[in-house]
Amino acid sequence: MRIGRLPAKKARILAVRYLGAGIVILLFLFPVYWLFMISFKTPDEIYHVPPLWIPEQIQFSNYYVLFKDGDVLAILNSLIVAGVSSGIAIVLGTLCAYSLARYGTGGENLAMWIISQRMIPPIAVVFPIFLIYVHFGLVDGYFGLILLYTAFNLPYVIWMMRGYIVDVPLELEESALVDGLNRWEVIWKVVFPMVRPGLMATSVFTFVFAWNDFLFALVLTRTEVITFPVMLTHYFGGQSNFWAKIAAMSVLGTLPIFVAVSVMQRYLVRGISLGAVKG
Amino acid sequence: MADVKLSGVHKYYGNVHAVRGVDLSIADGEFAVLVGPSGCGKSTLLRTIAGLEDPDDGTITIGGAVVNDLRPRERNIAMVFQNYALYPYLTVNENIAFGLRARKTPEIEIRKRVGEAAEMLGIGNLLQRYPRQLSGGQRQRVAIGRAIVRKADLFLFDEPLSNLDAQLRDEMRSEIKRLHHEITTTMIYVTHDQVEAMTLADRIVLLRDGKIEQQGAPLELFEQPRTGFVAGFLGSPSINLIPATLKTSGTAAEAVFKSGGSLTLPPAKAALLSGAEERQVLVGIRPQHFSRAGGGGPLREGVVSYSATADLIQPTGTRTFTTIKIGGVDAVAELQAHDVTNHGERIELAIDLNRVVLIDPASGLVIA
Amino acid sequence: MTVSVSLNGAEQRRPSRFGRMLEDRLPYLIVAPAILILLLVGLFPLIYSLIVSFQRITMTENDTSFVGLLNYAELFRDTRLWASLGHTAIITAIALPLELLVGFLMAQLFIDGMPGRQIFVALLVLPTVISPIVAGATWRLMFDVRFGPIGQILSFFAGEPVRILWTVNPAYVYPAIIICEVWQWAPFMFLLLLAALSNVDQSQLEAAEIDGASYLRVLRAIVLPAIAPVIAVACLIRGLDLVRIFDIIWALTEGGPGSMTETVSLYTYVQGFSQFETSYTAAISFLVIALLTLITTLVLKRMELTR
Ligand SMILES: Nc1ncnc2c1ncn2[C@@H]1O[C@H](COP(=O)(O)OP(=O)(O)OP(=O)(O)O)[C@@H](O)[C@H]1O
Ligand SMILES: [Mg+2]
Numbered sequence: 001m002r003i004g005r006l007p008a009k010k011a012r013i014l015a016v017r018y019l020g021a022g023i024v025i026l027l028f029l030f031p032v033y034w035l036f037m038i039s040f041k042t043p044d045e046i047y048h049v050p051p052l053w054i055p056e057q058i059q060f061s062n063y064y065v066l067f068k069d070g071d072v073l074a075i076l077n078s079l080i081v082a083g084v085s086s087g088i089a090i091v092l093g094t095l096c097a098y099s100l101a102r103y104g105t106g107g108e109n110l111a112m113w114i115i116s117q118r119m120i121p122p123i124a125v126v127f128p129i130f131l132i133y134v135h136f137g138l139v140d141g142y143f144g145l146i147l148l149y150t151a152f153n154l155p156y157v158i159w160m161m162r163g164y165i166v167d168v169p170l171e172l173e174e175s176a177l178v179d180g181l182n183r184w185e186v187i188w189k190v191v192f193p194m195v196r197p198g199l200m201a202t203s204v205f206t207f208v209f210a211w212n213d214f215l216f217a218l219v220l221t222r223t224e225v226i227t228f229p230v231m232l233t234h235y236f237g238g239q240s241n242f243w244a245k246i247a248a249m250s251v252l253g254t255l256p257i258f259v260a261v262s263v264m265q266r267y268l269v270r271g272i273s274l275g276a277v278k279g
Numbered sequence: 280m281a282d283v284k285l286s287g288v289h290k291y292y293g294n295v296h297a298v299r300g301v302d303l304s305i306a307d308g309e310f311a312v313l314v315g316p317s318g319c320g321k322s323t324l325l326r327t328i329a330g331l332e333d334p335d336d337g338t339i340t341i342g343g344a345v346v347n348d349l350r351p352r353e354r355n356i357a358m359v360f361q362n363y364a365l366y367p368y369l370t371v372n373e374n375i376a377f378g379l380r381a382r383k384t385p386e387i388e389i390r391k392r393v394g395e396a397a398e399m400l401g402i403g404n405l406l407q408r409y410p411r412q413l414s415g416g417q418r419q420r421v422a423i424g425r426a427i428v429r430k431a432d433l434f435l436f437d438e439p440l441s442n443l444d445a446q447l448r449d450e451m452r453s454e455i456k457r458l459h460h461e462i463t464t465t466m467i468y469v470t471h472d473q474v475e476a477m478t479l480a481d482r483i484v485l486l487r488d489g490k491i492e493q494q495g496a497p498l499e500l501f502e503q504p505r506t507g508f509v510a511g512f513l514g515s516p517s518i519n520l521i522p523a524t525l526k527t528s529g530t531a532a533e534a535v536f537k538s539g540g541s542l543t544l545p546p547a548k549a550a551l552l553s554g555a556e557e558r559q560v561l562v563g564i565r566p567q568h569f570s571r572a573g574g575g576g577p578l579r580e581g582v583v584s585y586s587a588t589a590d591l592i593q594p595t596g597t598r599t600f601t602t603i604k605i606g607g608v609d610a611v612a613e614l615q616a617h618d619v620t621n622h623g624e625r626i627e628l629a630i631d632l633n634r635v636v637l638i639d640p641a642s643g644l645v646i647a
Numbered sequence: 648m649t650v651s652v653s654l655n656g657a658e659q660r661r662p663s664r665f666g667r668m669l670e671d672r673l674p675y676l677i678v679a680p681a682i683l684i685l686l687l688v689g690l691f692p693l694i695y696s697l698i699v700s701f702q703r704i705t706m707t708e709n710d711t712s713f714v715g716l717l718n719y720a721e722l723f724r725d726t727r728l729w730a731s732l733g734h735t736a737i738i739t740a741i742a743l744p745l746e747l748l749v750g751f752l753m754a755q756l757f758i759d760g761m762p763g764r765q766i767f768v769a770l771l772v773l774p775t776v777i778s779p780i781v782a783g784a785t786w787r788l789m790f791d792v793r794f795g796p797i798g799q800i801l802s803f804f805a806g807e808p809v810r811i812l813w814t815v816n817p818a819y820v821y822p823a824i825i826i827c828e829v830w831q832w833a834p835f836m837f838l839l840l841l842a843a844l845s846n847v848d849q850s851q852l853e854a855a856e857i858d859g860a861s862y863l864r865v866l867r868a869i870v871l872p873a874i875a876p877v878i879a880v881a882c883l884i885r886g887l888d889l890v891r892i893f894d895i896i897w898a899l900t901e902g903g904p905g906s907m908t909e910t911v912s913l914y915t916y917v918q919g920f921s922q923f924e925t926s927y928t929a930a931i932s933f934l935v936i937a938l939l940t941l942i943t944t945l946v947l948k949r950m951e952l953t954r
Contacts, residue, residue, distance in 0.1 A: 020756050021767055028771055028834065034796060035785045050799050096681035103674035110678075117689045121891040121939060123912040124932035127919040128692035128699065151688030154681050174331050175364035179429070180352040180381030182666070183673050193368045212778040214894045215912075219920065229780040233898065236784075243788060250781040261776045265769055269842040272775070272835060276880040277842050350670075 039063070039247035046243050062248040071245070074231035075252055081142060081227060082210035085149035090203050092150070093157025094165075094195075098187055100158065101165040102173075111162070118155040118274075122215050130219050140222040148220065149210040156209070156274070157202055163275040164198030165191060201267030204260045211257060228253040281342030281432035281465055282307040283328065288337035290323050290489075297323040298334070299489035305467065305482070310459050313469045314476040315486035316512070321469040324486070325435050328467065330354050342432055352381070357426035358435040361442065363418045365410040365425075372406040375424045389428075396424040399461070400454075416447045423455070427462060436468040440475065452478060473513050477501070485509055505645055507638040510563050516600060518636065519610035520561040525637065527552050534562050534637075536606030545581030545632055551647040552637075560646070563636035566600065569612030571619075572627040581633040589624045603628070700929035718930035727906060728931065731914035737821065738910065739889040742828045746885060747878065749829060750836025757837075758844045768841070775835045783898020786827040790814055814900050820908050827895055832888075836881055843877035844870070879950045883943065890939060911935055 038046055039062050041055045066072050099105040100114075129148065130139070138144030168191060176190045177183070192199070217227040226234075232249050235242045261268065269277050283305040290298035297320045305311045313321045326332045328339060330351035339346050346354050357378070365374050373380075375396060379389045397403040400420040410418055419439060426434055439455075440448045456479055459466055470476055476483050477497045484494040485508075493500055493509045504510035510518050523534040523542075532549035535541040542562065572584050587603035594600075594616060601612045601619050603626075612628060619626050637647045669676065700718055703710045722728060753771070757764055774782065789795050790813035801809040813823040847870055855865045893912040896902060902909035902917075909917070915935065919928035 014761060017756060017759070017761060021761070024753055024756065025767060025770060028774055028830065030796075031785045031789055031830065032773060034789055035781075038788060047794055049793055051794050051796050053796065092681040092684065095677035099674045099678045105674045105678050110682075114685065117685055119887060119939060119943060120689065120693070121887075121912070121935055123891055123893060123915050124936050125689070125692045125696070127915070127925075127928050127932065128696035129688070130919075131699075131925070132692060132695065147684070148688055151684050154685055158681060169362060169364065171360040171362055171364040172366060174326075174329075174351075175358065175360055175425075176377070176381070177331065178329055178351045178356060178358045178435075179378030179425070182350070182352065183670050185381070187677075190366065193366070196368075208776055212780075214778070214780050214897070215916075229778050229894070232778075232780050232784055236787075236898070243794070246784050247788065250784055254777050254781055257776050257778075258773065261772065262769060265765075265772075268772060269838055273839050273842075273877075273880060274884065277839055277877050 035247050035250055038243060039251045041244070043244060062244040063252070066245065066248055066252065071231060071249065072252065074226050074228045074249075077142075077225045078211055078228040078253070079256070081145045081149060081225065082207050084142075085146045085210050086153060086203055086206040088146070089150045089153035089157050089206050090199065093154050094161045094192075094199065095187070096154070097158045097161035098165055098191060101162045102170075114155050114158050118152075118159070122152070122213075126215055126219050129216075133220060139220055140224045142225055144220055145217065145225060145227070148216055149213065152213075152216075153206040153209055157206055160202045160205075160271070160275055161195065161198065163270075164195040164202075168194045198267070201264045201271050204264045204267075205271045207260060208257055211253075280307050280463075282309075282340075283311075283433060283465060283467065284338075284340040285324075285328070286338055286340075288324070288327060288339065289335045290320075290327055290332060291335050292323075297489055298327065300337070301486075301489075301491055303484060303491065303494070305465060308463045308465055310456075310466045310468065310479060310481045311484055312476040312480035312482070313467065313484050313486060314471065314473060314512075315492070317471055319486045320489040321471070321486055322437055323489075325437055325467060325469050328433075329356055329358055329435050354433075355429075355431050356433045356435055357429040357431035359419075359422050359426050359437070359439045361438040363410070363422040363442075365418055365421055367410050369409075370406065371402065371408050371410070371413070371421050374410065374421055375406075375428055377425060378429045392428040392430075393424075396428045399427070399458070400424050415443050416451060419443065419451060420454075423458070427458070431464065434464055434466040436466065438470055439468075441470070441472070448475075455479065474515065477513065483513075485512060502634065504636060507561060507563065507636075507643045507645065510636050510638070510645065514565055514567075516566050516611045516613070518563045518565050519605070519608075520563050520638070521606045521608055521610060522640065523560055523562050523606055525552070525558050525560045527556055534560065538607030540606065542583055542585075542630070542632060544635065547581065547633065548635060548637070548647055559640055561638040561640050562606075563638055564605075564610065564630060564632070565634070566611045566613035568631040568634060569601075569614060570629050570631070571614055572629040578629060579631075582629050582631050585628045585630050587626060587628060589619045589622060589626055592619055592622060601626070696929040696932055699926050700933055702926050704925040705923060705927075714926075718927050719934075721927060722930055722934055727909075728911070728914060730906070731909045731911045734908055735890060735892065735910040735912075738824060738828070738892060739886065741821075742825050742832075743882060743886055743889055745825065745829050746833045746836050747882065749833035750838075750840050750881075753833065753837040754840040754844050757841060768838070771834045772838060773834075774831045775838070777831075779831065779894035780898045782827060782831045783895045786823070786830070787814065787899060790823055815904055817904055817907055820900055820904065824896060824899055824908060827899060828889075828892070831895070832885060835885065839877055839881045840874065843874040847873045876950065879946065883946050883950075886942065886946070887939060890942065891935070 037053075037055060040058045040060070041052070042059060042061070045052050045055050100111055133139045133144050138147075172190050172194065173186050176186045181189060212229065213227075214229040214233075217230045218233070221227060221230055228249065232246060232253065235245045235249065264271070283303075285301050285303040288298055288301045289296070299320075301324060313324060315321055323332060327334050328341075330346065330349060330353075334347065341354055341356070366377065369377065372393060375393045376389050379392065384392075393406070394403070397406060400423060402417060402420050402424065405413060405417060405421070410421070413421065419442075422439070436455075440451050443451060452475060455468075459479075468475075468479060480497050482494060483497050483500050485492045485500065487508055493505045500509055501513050504513070507520065511520065521536070523536050526533050526535055527549065530546055530549055532544040532552055533541050534544065572578075578584060585605070587605070589601045589603060590609070591602040592599055597616060599614050599616055599619060601614050602609050603612055604610070636645055638644065639646050701713050701715060703712065703714045703717065757767065789797050792798055792810050792812050797813070798809055798811060801811070811819055813819045851869050852865065855869060860868070891912050892910050893916070896908055896910055896913060900908045902913045906914075911931075912935075915928060915931045918924045918931060
């Protein structure tokens with residue numbers, strides 16, 4: 001069917017909806033555009049009255065400064081901390097989820113306790129964790145943050161992966177058991193490939209959660225392993241060219257998320273609704 | 280190659296007593312079919328033999344060795360599942376080779392056996408495809424292929440054909456039978472379809488509520504059922520069971536219906552009856568034992584004539600199932616295609632009572 | 648044949664006793680590491696915190712004697728705490744329905760197929776996945792009175808210079824926070840509601856259309872009941888997030904002006920990390936946990952009732 005053949009009324013409705021869609025997109029993406037644009041502006045352009053909506057030219061000196069000053073190390077720190085902690089959380093969480101899903105280990109109570117761990121507000125535990133970390137000398141180190149993010153992502157991973165694993169037909173595993181695999185091999189060679197898409201999606205979300213965390217990083221980092229959101233707040237109310245830095249840093253800190261989430265678009269709904277809505 | 284022996288096997292799922300003391304022995308190379316109504320414990324029993332469930336009591340012996348403590352993979356069995364259980368992320372080739380790889384079989388050997396199996400099942404051209412690119416029948420072939428390359432001691436099938444449409448099911452059924460002739464491995468096959476059971480089995484094991492109701496060769500069960508349940512389960516359409524009062528006197532016996540009318544039993548049957556002069560029975564007559572009374576010539580011994588109205592006729596092409604009333608209840612008679620053509624038609628029937636089954640309604644046991 | 652029998656022999660794969668033990672304990676072995684970490688990082692601090700909340704530890708004093716419910720009694724006299732709870736409640740009460748409404752309207756706009764929808768949806772999700780700190784920073788730039796575009800746009804429509812100090816002026820800080828919050832999370836609602844709406848039974852809608860039911864009637868009688876569970880889940884997730892809101896406010900106003908936009912999370916942070924009221928902070932934490940638990944159970948109860 002060609003658009004041109006649509007009945008006039010339908011065509012008009014579609015046009016109105018496109019208009020509405022355009023406005024909505026504009027409203028929601030304009031701030032993002034503004035951020036990107038500032039990151040390419042020269043100081044003169046940034047502090048121009050009235051504000052300029054389009055920079056004269058694209059220039060990268062704002063990013064260059066971040067690299068020169070070593071501020072991008074914050075991004076690197078975030079990558080390390082978020083990457084490693086998601087990796088660990090995924091492995092341990094998936095194994096745990098398998099046991100819950102297939103053997104009902106701990107019954108419903110254990111499953112409920114695990115998900116309730118996710119409901120605990122970070123602010124309620126950050127202070128005691130800080131005290132404990134001070135005691136054990138874990139503040140401002142990779143290990144401390146990785147351990148923490150692992151712990152905070154585990155309930156999510158377990159909850160999501162349990163959902164995916166339950167969907168794997170039991171027959172597949174039994175067939176493999178009869179065919180000669182032991183239970184460990186079954187997890188590795190049957191369950192793992194079966195849940196791979198769900199696993200990827202879950203990894204992306206755990207990564208995003210760790211990446212975006214601010215409160216824990218604020219409290220538990222000082223100088224050595226400052227993560228990117230904390231670095232960003234250091235620019236607030238800062239020296240002369242802080243806008244340029246904020247914008248450039250924000251863009252750098254958003255790109256990985258943007259890439260990861262675009263790739264995982266299909267799983268977005270299930271991922272952010274804790275599996276409550278199967279997208 | 281191995282024989283299988285079960286003795287005193289029990290299995291509970293929580294409060295559900297799924298298998299209640301099964302003793303069974305299946306000879307080497309035998310094709311045994313576990314059959315019975317849904318929920319009777321067929322799958323549970325099969326899975327217990329496979330080692331996927333641990334029996335709560337009893338011993339299981341495969342090839343002379345007690346396997347209770349062995350893992351499924353240590354029992355050297357192969358199993359075909361109802362939903363094929365193919366790995367969607369592997370090609371057909373890799374699916375078939377899966378068990379061999381798991382057992383670290385040399386690559387050359389794997390290739391040889393996969394090739395043989397694929398040829399035997401006619402799926403040689405599908406080896407590079409993925410399961411989602413196959414039809415149901417092809418998937419089932421792959422699943423069977425995965426089992427036969429293993430050269431296991433024992434094959435287990437759990438309703439392998441129930442997901443296929445009728446025509447494909449017939450085709451695969453013959454293929455499985457042919458397969459058994461070729462490889463002669465012991466096979467245990469679960470189905471709830473009595474036609475499959477009758478056609479495939481060397482021995483049928485009929486289960487009911489977790490217990491063996493009767494076992495034996497297909498025709499033995501069909502012709503000499505020990506209980507009304509067995510008589511009713513095997514045969515299609517089901518045997519007609521008509522309540523009656525059995526009156527014996529000397530060597531003569533007669534089944535009298537409450538609604539009037541009676542059938543005189545042949546002397547051979549009557550001789551089997553003893554004791555009570557008058558008792559309640561269910562008279563079991565298979566639909567196949569009806570025929571259109573022809574010509575008015577003398578009837579064979581044990582065949583009686585009966586005149587009835589065709590309440591409902593269901594032609595199948597070769598046969599016409601006709602519902603009539605006997606002793607006040609509906610009964611189905613299987614007649615020749617053109618024996619009866621109109622609803623409400625009056626027909627003269629001959630009933631062969633030589634193979635009538637008399638059942639005690641209280642105990643359900645066959646008395647003659 | 649003999650060759651293959653020996654290849655297949657059951658003995659081939661009989662594992663050691665240790666291997667068997669590993670396999671038998673598998674359900675527990677694979678649960679253990681995760682549970683251990685959760686106990687260590689999730690539960691242990693909570694218990695530690697609970698104990699501390701009955702003591703009287705501050706920055707200067709390390710008094711570990713138990714003082715009973717003293718800290719908890721203190722909570723009731725702490726006007727700044729109650730004010731911060733009030734701020735949290737205001738933000739939640741306004742932002743949550745707004746997010747829901749905006750998200751629902753967006754979902755309505757996109758529910759019927761239109762070419763290019765996938766791309767639109769992908770773009771709209773962007774605000775939700777970026778870091779709240781980035782969101783706050785972005786809006787700081789947007790709101791800036793001299794160099795930000797919002798003042799410029801408002802001036803354009805007003806026809807005269809409009810100079811609003813969004814993040815400083817008491818009259819505008821809440822709108823600023825809520826605009827930023829809704830901008831970031833309405834797309835979340837949108838995404839969930841879009842999925843829920845596309846699962847509504849199409850034949851029911853068609854039947855209603857044939858019956859000539861009005862749009863609002865269809866909405867009330869068919870659509871809303873069908874998506875109610877998803878709305879409940881979405882509100883629960885967002886509600887819990889809003890009650891512990893921290894990042895956006897930190898980036899936007901840092902609780903200011905004064906403590907006008909200080910939420911309970913910010914206040915807890917201040918008590919813990921500027922005042923070093925260790926024991927008192929612990930008591931506040933438990934108040935927050937109790938509150939969240941209460942809300943969650945109430946919502947879950949309601950959800951069960953409506954089901
Ligand atoms: N995992 C289980 N947990 C609890 N009860 C079970 C379980 N598996 C089977 N049962 C019960 O055990 C009984 C036997 O089940 P089984 O699956 O062996 O029946 P079946 O003969 O194979 O039936 P079908 O023809 O429907 O496959 C049933 O009552 C069933 O409800
Ligand atoms: Mg079954």
